[in-house]
Amino acid sequence: MAGASVKVAVRVRPFNSRETSKESKCIIQMSGNTTTIINPKAPKETKSFNFDYSYWSHTSVSQNYFKKDIKMK
Template sequence: MAGASVKVAVRVRPFNSREMSRDSKCIIQMSGSTTTIVNPKQPKETPKSFSFDYSYWSHTSVSRGPGGHPTPRPQGSLMAWLCPAGQLHGNLL
């Protein structure tokens, strides 16, 4: 199939109730199409970075601070933006 390609989208979802009750920490950072995973057990280890066609941040308990690092959201702040399904489908088609 000449000219065919695969588009890949990634989304950081909000924590579920179990993750929140355990005070889980978000170890994902996003900047543009680059998604980075930080190892909390080895903070000096080089983070792993991956590039995707589309990156969607919808994690509600943290926001991206300076340098893309996750920081807690202040109480009462707006929920993180979540891409409507129609827009996602439009981007991928």
């Protein structure tokens, strides 16, 4: 498949009612097209991934998990 390309998008969705009732914490951060997962048991341990598109739907823009340079459509 010469010349074929795949674009990958990621979205952080809002918590569902079960997650909200358990007072779950968001362990995802986004900055631009980089998504970082934070280990809740060791917050300094993180894994970062790059995607073609990143969408934040979890909380309001004012939350500190959201970085202003995220592509929003």
